[in-house]
Amino acid sequence: MNRSRRSQAGFSLIEILIVLGLLLVLGTVGVTAFRKVQSSANKKAAKVTVESAEQAMELYLTTVGELPDTESGLQALITAPEDETLAAKWDGPYLKDSKIPVDPWGSELRYELVESEDEEGDASFKIWSIGPDKEDGTDDDIANTEDAEDEGA
Numbered sequence: 001m002n003r004s005r006r007s008q009a010g011f012s013l014i015e016i017l018i019v020l021g022l023l024l025v026l027g028t029v030g031v032t033a034f035r036k037v038q039s040s041a042n043k044k045a046a047k048v049t050v051e052s053a054e055q056a057m058e059l060y061l062t063t064v065g066e067l068p069d070t071e072s073g074l075q076a077l078i079t080a081p082e083d084e085t086l087a088a089k090w091d092g093p094y095l096k097d098s099k100i101p102v103d104p105w106g107s108e109l110r111y112e113l114v115e116s117e118d119e120e121g122d123a124s125f126k127i128w129s130i131g132p133d134k135e136d137g138t139d140d141d142i143a144n145t146e147d148a149e150d151e152g153a
Helices: 002-006 013-064 073-077 084-088 146-151
Strands: 109-114 124-127
Touching: 013 073, 013 084, 013 124, 073 109
Parallel strands: none
Antiparallel strands: 109 124
């Protein structure tokens, strides 16, 4: 008689706690895996955004004939230069929606004109995202050149 009542009583507290513990472990593993995938996807998206801005800057260089200074930055891809000679060559805006690109963490991309130290004197540029920590010059910065990535900017 006691046996039949017990079998009808349902799950014991221990059984429920074991199931809840297993669900908690599975949930933690799932959330951790999702965060890693999301982090990786954000970094890839930032790299694509940087590469897109780099292509726009290359087009600017091709049409205008020179790179904007660091102060003008990516804004030069949206508004014509003040110099009338350069403004006549400008064929922009070179960026979609006429906005400076933003990385997945909400920060605008950065631009720097890099003066060459070789005999030819050709200048180049760096475009980068300051990364998820939103601090410039750290290891998580995402840049358009290997040198810039090694330097953290």
